[in-house]
């Protein structure tokens with residue numbers, strides 16, 4: 001049955017391959033064998049990996065993905081680096097599903113940020129820093145050309161991020177460690193939170209054979225890519241903002257302050273800026289209550305595979321209300337720093353549109369024309385990007401330590417630091433005026 005499916009997909013493939021400009025006639029045995037026998041010597045690890053794959057079993061050899069233009073040890077540059085469209089020829093369902101999810105926005109969201117353009121290319125197009133994780137996302141022809149023009153030929157494929165080449169294994173992608181490489185660290189320590197809390201602990205116990213093989217254990221995939229979908233999205237999402245504003249007056253005001261610091265609302269007029277369009281077009285925030293609720297309902301449905309709906313709902317509502325409390329602390333801190341800008345006590349970095357904190361500059365990285373950035377601004381950024389993220393993400397991932405010690409406790413400490421530093425700066429300013 002599967003073989004028959006493959007054969008029909010393969011028939012569809014031939015015209016596509018032609019379109020892609022591969023020479024089609026000798027797709028078969030001779031050339032395929034030539035690649036393998038030479039690469040068995042030049043890159044034996046890859047051939048071994050490929051041999052272990054479903055692809056090898058189904059005789060999907062090197063040529064299907066790399067073409068057959070390169071034939072000698074000297075002309076490796078003629079080999080094609082396959083993007084996601086090559087996978088699509090045979091995996092249309094996964095491709096389409098992936099294309100709708102947030103992973104598909106990784107590359108574009110990265111490039112939409114102003115900071116990206118003052119950072120070293122190696123860390124962007126080169127894929128060893130921000131670009132290493134944000135490689136995730138189908139690139140347009142133009143984006144690919146731009147990368148090539150800068151000399152970056154690799155990292156064109158997102159599909160090999162969770163099922164790595166050349167084993168392209170489903171089992172590997174089902175392992176939560178497949179998510180760890182990117183979902184860890186500074187602003188999104190989901191791996192650390194999950195693996196050290198109850199859900200993860202049970203997974204490790206099960207791995208070690210201390211729980212029955214069919215013990216109920218949620219992995220990242222259970223909650224975020226249920227039932228084989230490749231379309232991922234959460235209700236709040238990164239930054240934890242959404243539209244419309246909440247009904248609670250104080251919370252709404254705090255959110256306006258945060259949206260100003262994201263440059264989505266103008267700090268001067270409170271009107272939407274061009275960035276609002278960017279943020280919504282890149283799917284960075286849920287822009288309606290319905291869009292948010294849809295994701296929330298899906299999540300509760302998933303939890304209720306194991307817990308009662310009431311239990312799950314109350315846990316997630318606690319996450320929402322911790323976010324509200326975190327926003328209160330955050331807004332207070334932003335307003336203090338914004339006051340220093342307003343009174344000319346700290347100076348607007350040239351690149352900023354407004355004399356107001358701008359979180360989209362990822363300023364802790366410094367460099368370029370960001371050298372002007374004050375210490376207090378850096379503390380503020382850390383409060384937003386590190387501690388606020390941990391507060392609500394920790395709550396949602398059922399991790400008491402992240403929610404409290406690395407999250408909430410650090411937020412209140414950060415606010416204290418900002419208050420003290422602002423006082424110092426104001427006093428100093430008064431003294432130098434005299």
Ligand code: HEC
Nearest residue numbers: 034035038042062063066067068070071072073076077079
């Ligand atoms: C005569 C030996 C030989 C044959 C035949 C051969 N290759 Fe290669 N190939 C090499 C060597 C050697 C390199 C490494 C070049 C380098 O280190 O940059 C290479 C590089 C590559 C690369 C990487 C290119 C890059 O820019 O990093 C791919 C992909 C590739 N080969 C695929 C194939 C495919 C597909 C075939 C069959 C159509 C094939 N090779 C046939 C020897 C061979």
Ligand code: HEC
Nearest residue numbers: 039046047050060061062065081082154155156157160165
């Ligand atoms: C199912 C598709 C697929 C098949 C089949 C395949 N590759 Fe690849 N290969 C990829 C992808 C995807 C990349 C990464 C492309 C990028 O970085 O832009 C890659 C990259 C490479 C590279 C360069 C990067 C590196 O890690 O050195 C080499 C060399 C290579 N493949 C060799 C082979 C050989 C030899 C075979 C056959 C034994 C083969 N590939 C079969 C998909 C495939």
Ligand code: HEC
Nearest residue numbers: 002006054058060064086087089090159163168169170171
């Ligand atoms: C020419 C067709 C073809 C191309 C191109 C192709 N695949 Fe496949 N792939 C298959 C077939 C056939 C199977 C086996 C399907 C089955 O088991 O039902 C498969 C299986 C898989 C599996 C499941 C493996 C497992 O452990 O069960 C993954 C993951 C996969 N492919 C990823 C990719 C990726 C990523 C690319 C692009 C880099 C790609 N494939 C390109 C035909 C292809």
Ligand code: HEC
Nearest residue numbers: 105109110113129130133181182183188237238283284362
């Ligand atoms: C270790 C991998 C990794 C690195 C390095 C990384 N990111 Fe991310 N980034 C992620 C992950 C994972 C998310 C989603 C996390 C979440 O939703 O909690 C994300 C989210 C984002 C978002 C929000 C996208 C959206 O649509 O909501 C932006 C913008 C962003 N990162 C920019 C950057 C910039 C700029 C850099 C470098 C200064 C960078 N990232 C470095 C993994 C990384």
Ligand code: HEC
Nearest residue numbers: 084087091094095098158159161162170173174221227228
């Ligand atoms: C974020 C991680 C991730 C990325 C990126 C990813 N996959 Fe997957 N993929 C998975 C997971 C998890 C599974 C296992 C789903 C399941 O349990 O049924 C899977 C399964 C598959 C399968 C096997 C389906 C089956 O039921 O046999 C194919 C084929 C596949 N993916 C292709 C792709 C293609 C093509 C892309 C790129 C467009 C891609 N994947 C990108 C995580 C990923």
Ligand code: HEC
Nearest residue numbers: 179183190191194218219220223234235236237238239396
């Ligand atoms: C038991 C279910 C569950 C598991 C397991 C789980 N998560 Fe989550 N995750 C959630 C919930 C609930 C949210 C918050 C959803 C919302 O916004 O309402 C969330 C949010 C996220 C977000 C968005 C964070 C943000 O800043 O808004 C990312 C990214 C994420 N999880 C990744 C992971 C990764 C990676 C793993 C595994 C290491 C994992 N999750 C394990 C339930 C889970």
Ligand code: HEC
Nearest residue numbers: 102105106109133134161179182220224232233234237238
């Ligand atoms: C190669 C890096 C990488 C890997 C591997 C990876 N992700 Fe992601 N993930 C990202 C990036 C980057 C984003 C943010 C994309 C954007 O929104 O622009 C993201 C976003 C997400 C989100 C959406 C959060 C939101 O803001 O709503 C979820 C959920 C998620 N990933 C889950 C997973 C799961 C589950 C796995 C493992 C099966 C996984 N990811 C593997 C890089 C990765």
Ligand code: HEC
Nearest residue numbers: 198199216217218222299302303305306307312315316398
């Ligand atoms: C695949 C099954 C499964 C899914 C899905 C699942 N959980 Fe769990 N959860 C468990 C198990 C098993 C435990 C450990 C039971 C215990 O604490 O004694 C647990 C523990 C918890 C705990 C910790 C309880 C404590 O006493 O410390 C919370 C809170 C929780 N889950 C919330 C959720 C939420 C919210 C969701 C959905 C976002 C969810 N779970 C999804 C199986 C699951």
